[in-house]
Amino acid sequence: NGSPQHAYADPRVHLHIGDARAFLRKTNHKYDLIIFGTLDSQTLLSGMSSVRLDNYVYTVESFASARARLKPDGTLLAYHMSAKSYIAANIYQILGEAFGSAPGVLFRPGYLFNYVFVAGAGAKAVPALEPTRLAELSTARDLPRDNWPYLYLAGKTIPVHYLEALFSVLLIAGAFIAIGGGNAVRGGGDLAMFLMGAGFLLVETKSVTEMSLLFGSTWTVNVLVFASILVMVLAANLVVLRYPPKTTQRLFGGLLAALALAYAVPASALLRLANMAQWLIGGFLVALPVFFAALIFSTLFRRRTDGTRALAYNLLGAIVGGMVEYSSMMFGVKALYILAAAIYAGAMLLSRREERAIA
Numbered sequence: 001n002g003s004p005q006h007a008y009a010d011p012r013v014h015l016h017i018g019d020a021r022a023f024l025r026k027t028n029h030k031y032d033l034i035i036f037g038t039l040d041s042q043t044l045l046s047g048m049s050s051v052r053l054d055n056y057v058y059t060v061e062s063f064a065s066a067r068a069r070l071k072p073d074g075t076l077l078a079y080h081m082s083a084k085s086y087i088a089a090n091i092y093q094i095l096g097e098a099f100g101s102a103p104g105v106l107f108r109p110g111y112l113f114n115y116v117f118v119a120g121a122g123a124k125a126v127p128a129l130e131p132t133r134l135a136e137l138s139t140a141r142d143l144p145r146d147n148w149p150y151l152y153l154a155g156k157t158i159p160v161h162y163l164e165a166l167f168s169v170l171l172i173a174g175a176f177i178a179i180g181g182g183n184a185v186r187g188g189g190d191l192a193m194f195l196m197g198a199g200f201l202l203v204e205t206k207s208v209t210e211m212s213l214l215f216g217s218t219w220t221v222n223v224l225v226f227a228s229i230l231v232m233v234l235a236a237n238l239v240v241l242r243y244p245p246k247t248t249q250r251l252f253g254g255l256l257a258a259l260a261l262a263y264a265v266p267a268s269a270l271l272r273l274a275n276m277a278q279w280l281i282g283g284f285l286v287a288l289p290v291f292f293a294a295l296i297f298s299t300l301f302r303r304r305t306d307g308t309r310a311l312a313y314n315l316l317g318a319i320v321g322g323m324v325e326y327s328s329m330m331f332g333v334k335a336l337y338i339l340a341a342a343i344y345a346g347a348m349l350l351s352r353r354e355e356r357a358i359a
Contacts, residue, residue: 018218019212019215019218019221020036020057020062021056021057021062021065021213022215022218024065024066024068024069025065025271027069029069030069030070030074031069031070031071031074032070032071032073032074032075033074033075033076033077033122034066034069034070034074034075034076034077035076035077035078035079036057036066036076036077036078036079037077037078037079037113056146056149056212056213058090058091058094058144058149058151059094059144059145059146059149060094060097060098060143060144060145061145061146061268062146063076063094063095063098063099063119064098066098067098067099067119067120070120072121073120073121074120074121075118075119075120075121075122075123076095076099076118076119076120077116077117077118077119077122078091078095078116078117078119079113079115079116079117080113080115080117081112081113081114081115082114082115084152084154085136085137086141086154087151087152088115088137089136089137089138089139089141090141090143090144090151091115091117091151092105092117092137092138093137093138093141093143094143094144095117095119097143098119099119099120101123102123102138103117103118103119103123103126104117104118104119104122104123104124104125104126104127104129105117105118105126105129105133105134105137106118106126106127107129107133141154141155142155142156146213146267146268146333147332147333147334148328148329148332148333149333150329153329156329156330156331157329157330158326158327158329158330159329162326162329166323166326169319170319170320170323173315173316173319174316177312177315189313190304190309190310190313190314191313191346191350192300192347192350192351192354193297193300193301193304193310193311193313193314193317194313194314194316194317194320195317195343195344195346195347195350196293196296196297196300196317196344196347197313197314197315197316197317197318197319197320197321198317198318198320198321198324198343199293199317199321199340199343199344199347200290200293200297200318200321201317201318201321201322201324201325202321202324202325202336202337202339202340202343203259203289203290203293203336203337203340204229204290205322205325205336206262206333206336206337206340207225207229207286207289207290208222208225208226209333210262210267210282210285210286211224211225211283211286213267213268214267214270214271214278214282215278215282225286228283228286228287228290229287229290232287232290232291232294233290233294235291235294236291236294236295236297236298237294237298239295240295240298240299240302241298244299244302245295245299247355248296248299248300248348248351248355249348249351249352249355251292251295251296251299252292252296252344252345252347252348252351254292255289255292255293255296255344256341256344256345256348258288258289258292259289259337259340259341259344260341261285261288262285262286262288262289262337263337263338265285266334267282270282289340293344296347296351297314300351303354303358321343324339327339
């Protein structure tokens with residue numbers, strides 16, 4: 001306890017270490033004051049970093065859940081170091097939508113946290129902001145929501161420096177695969193395995209997002225999600241070894257149906273359920289597409305006479321899938337399911353052509 005006031009030694013203080021949104025969702029307490037402070041990752045990362053540790057804290061839905069935990073005369077306080085005016089405008093308008101009225105704003109240029117936002121009952125006591133600054137904060141924008149949680153983006157677009165970095169990674173990865181694979185890779189492509197890799201990365205990314213929204217964005221949740229994915233992949237391999245499918249078409253049908261089900265059931269719909277039901281149903285929705293995709297991959301791989309080429313193109317597809325994930329900056333996170341379904345539909349057509357050639 002390094003604080004000079006020894007705040008954490010006070011018996012009235014209860015320390016909870018975990019995801020902020022998950023705590024607000026689980027607690028039944030009502031509070032006089034809720035403070036959002038030092039939650040963002042700017043102490044370690046730039047505002048445009050792809051490591052989005054804090055995005056789901058600064059959304060309309062997140063502040064609405066905080067409002068639900070306030071007493072009728074309660075106040076929410078959010079302080080933030082906003083280097084760009086549009087970031088402050090995002091927070092200002094998010095709070096306005098979540099609380100139904102504009103928050104009070106304290107602006108102190110040169111301070112570590114140059115913006116302090118006050119929403120709820122306490123907003124009335126905040127002095128009025130200068131008209132020029134207020135107009136700047138009130139400019140209409142695309143607000144961060146759970147489907148588009150990008151506080152640090154000025155709008156629904158992919159920043160140029162992201163595109164430059166992504167294409168550089170693709171070129172370097174392609175060169176390494178071509179050199180490492182040798183003649184096996186240069187001898188011809190394997191588009192079906194390429195598409196399977198791209199689709200799987202999108203499904204995996206969306207799986208982590210869904211579970212983070214349900215149970216909190218913590219390392220424990222991420223470990224459980226990745227462990228579940230690996231278990232599903234292992235189970236699919238065992239099934240294919242014991243009961244090798246003659247065709248992949250029904251498996252593709254199951255995969256597309258699983259993606260449609262996951263798309264149709266939003267994570268917010270599960271929040272009303274008990275915690276165990278959330279784990280079971282949420283885990284099922286996440287695991288089902290992964291299981292079908294792994295079944296298809298194992299079946300297609302068994303047909304390949306050149307495993308090196310198949311794995312090389314699958315790896316390259318996974319890299320491209322990771323790049324395509326950034327399209328959520330334009331279309332929203334939920335669009336990843338649609339993109340994955342389109343990619344898998346292409347793989348299904350190629351697999352059907354292979355099976356007809358074999359027959």
